Amino acid sequence: MIHKYKLAGLNILLDVNSGGVHIIDDLTYDLLDNVEPPFDEKCPAGVVAKLSKTYDAGDIEECYAEIVELYNDKILFSEDDYEKYALTSVASPIKSMCLHVSHDCNLRCEYCFASTGDFGGGRMLMDLETGKKAIDFLMKMSANRETLELDFFGGEPLMNFDVVRQIVAYAREEEKKYNKKIRFTITTNGMLLTEDKMDFINEEMSNVVLSIDGRKEVNDRMRRRVDGSGSYDRIIENYKKFVPLRGDKDYYVRGTYTKYNLDFSNDVIHLFEQGFEQISVEPVMADPKMPYAISDGDLPKIFREYEILSEKITKIREEGKFINFFHFMLDLDQGPCAIKRLKGCGCGNEYVAVAPDGDIYPCHQFVGIEKFRMGNVNDGSFDYGIKEEFSKAHVYTKPECVKCWAKFYCSGGCNANNYLYAGDIHNSYKLACEIQKKRLECAIMMKAVQMMDTAE
Numbered sequence: 266m267i268h269k270y271k272l273a274g275l276n277i278l279l280d281v282n283s284g285g286v287h288i289i290d291d292l293t294y295d296l297l298d299n300v301e302p303p304f305d306e307k308c309p310a311g312v313v314a315k316l317s318k319t320y321d322a323g324d325i326e327e328c329y330a331e332i333v334e335l336y337n338d339k340i341l342f343s344e345d346d347y348e349k350y351a352l353t354s355v356a357s358p359i360k361s362m363c364l365h366v367s368h369d370c371n372l373r374c375e376y377c378f379a380s381t382g383d384f385g386g387g388r389m390l391m392d393l394e395t396g397k398k399a400i401d402f403l404m405k406m407s408a409n410r411e412t413l414e415l416d417f418f419g420g421e422p423l424m425n426f427d428v429v430r431q432i433v434a435y436a437r438e439e440e441k442k443y444n445k446k447i448r449f450t451i452t453t454n455g456m457l458l459t460e461d462k463m464d465f466i467n468e469e470m471s472n473v474v475l476s477i478d479g480r481k482e483v484n485d486r487m488r489r490r491v492d493g494s495g496s497y498d499r500i501i502e503n504y505k506k507f508v509p510l511r512g513d514k515d516y517y518v519r520g521t522y523t524k525y526n527l528d529f530s531n532d533v534i535h536l537f538e539q540g541f542e543q544i545s546v547e548p549v550m551a552d553p554k555m556p557y558a559i560s561d562g563d564l565p566k567i568f569r570e571y572e573i574l575s576e577k578i579t580k581i582r583e584e585g586k587f588i589n590f591f592h593f594m595l596d597l598d599q600g601p602c603a604i605k606r607l608k609g610c611g612c613g614n615e616y617v618a619v620a621p622d623g624d625i626y627p628c629h630q631f632v633g634i635e636k637f638r639m640g641n642v643n644d645g646s647f648d649y650g651i652k653e654e655f656s657k658a659h660v661y662t663k664p665e666c667v668k669c670w671a672k673f674y675c676s677g678g679c680n681a682n683n684y685l686y687a688g689d690i691h692n693s694y695k696l697a698c699e700i701q702k703k704r705l706e707c708a709i710m711m712k713a714v715q716m717m718d719t720a721e
């Protein structure tokens with residue numbers, strides 16, 4: 266399978282199964298619209314006749330011969346080497362956990378997927394005993410896996426920070442016993458960041474996710490406090506203080522764009538201008554009836570905006586400055602390992618979320634949906650059937666993904682969005698797919714240009 270497209274004045278060709286990216290001329294581009302394996306010895310006469318209105322017949326024959334050579338060398342239309350991994354890989358140890366220490370929040374964001382923090386189940390905080398049981402569960406279920414990940418999540422986890430501290434202390438003891446290492450992260454809305462919390466987070470957390478949507482007016486329209494006022498002024502001040510204190514430890518500022526700010530490249534640049542280099546701004550996924558929800562009609566504007574963003578980021582880099590936009594990150598050289606390429610986030614199989622009452626779900630977005638409740642860390646129950654179902658949710662069991670050129674980068678999309686907006690974890694959510702594919706096209710283009718520049 267190949268995918269080709271035009272962007273930034275380039276003809277770009279991706280050989281899907283090998284991951285090879287090529288910049289091609291107009292003739293090759295047009296010829297590939299007309300030929301595919303199995304190839305004849307010579308270019309079919311009908312194709313030569315059709316294209317010779319634009320190109321020289323001899324050049325067409327020559328180009329055809331080159332395409333056949335690349336095919337024979339397994340560079341174009343290469344075979345799929347990954348399917349065998351999908352068939353053999355099923356159960357995995359659980360290596361990552363999202364720990365919902367707080368189903369309460371001090372903000373009332375309009376687009377909140379968690380019902381402004383309580384996930385529809387009432388406001389509550391996790392107690393220490395449940396947190397310890399969750400660590401015990403992770404130690405047991407990770408089997409012989411040594412490196413583990415745990416994200417403190419909410420609602421707003423800083424509303425239960427004493428318990429966070431105590432869980433970290435407990436986990437540090439347990440990891441010694443089991444000869445494991447937990448990499449902690451925390452996701453916060455920034456409202457309660459104080460110097461002592463920053464110090465603790467910098468000491469213990471490998472990564473922090475700092476929520477902010479971008480420009481003040483954009484952020485404050487959606488991310489409001491309980492009294493209806495905006496959160497921007499407080500959080501920008503806290504983040505500006507906090508990020509330099511991280512030193513070389515990871516962080517990123519993460520925002521959401523909605524129908525109200527389809528010019529979101531301005532939000533990315535705004536965040537950059539505030540001094541942040543690691544930035545993620547993602548589309549809102551919401552009930553289409555919501556006024557802020559993105560619809561199919563918004564796609565042309567969104568596509569153009571990603572192109573504008575790629576131009577702005579390229580310009581910043583040409584000025585010798587560093588900026589990393591999460592959704593343009595792409596490694597064409599090594600790529601993620603095969604299994605990761607097939608399964609993506611691994612939710613429900615390698616990754617679970619634990620709610621404040623100890624209930625276990627495939628990930629944070631499934632929390633509160635009874636049919637996906639996998640068990641409870643307090644009573645030791647666990648439904649291996651659900652785990653198995655998720656272990657089999659990969660690009661080869663998702664009908665749209667099998668045919669999709671983006672499958673090895675997208676890894677089959679978000680199971681939660683698939684369920685919520687397309688009715689089943691195996692159904693692709695078309696709106697998200699279109700946005701994903703556009704982001705990938707931009708990312709591949711930027712990487713290809715960078716590689717061309719390096720080669721010159």
Ligand code: SF4
Binds near residue numbers: 370377381488
């Ligand atoms: S900060 Fe997060 S949990 Fe709280 S209301 Fe906003 S989106 Fe929801």
Ligand code: SF4
Binds near residue numbers: 667675676
């Ligand atoms: S873009 Fe959509 S169809 Fe393609 S791999 Fe991702 S989820 Fe599947």
Ligand code: SF4
Binds near residue numbers: 610630678680681682
């Ligand atoms: S299913 Fe979606 S929301 Fe859940 S962990 Fe995977 S990518 Fe994230």
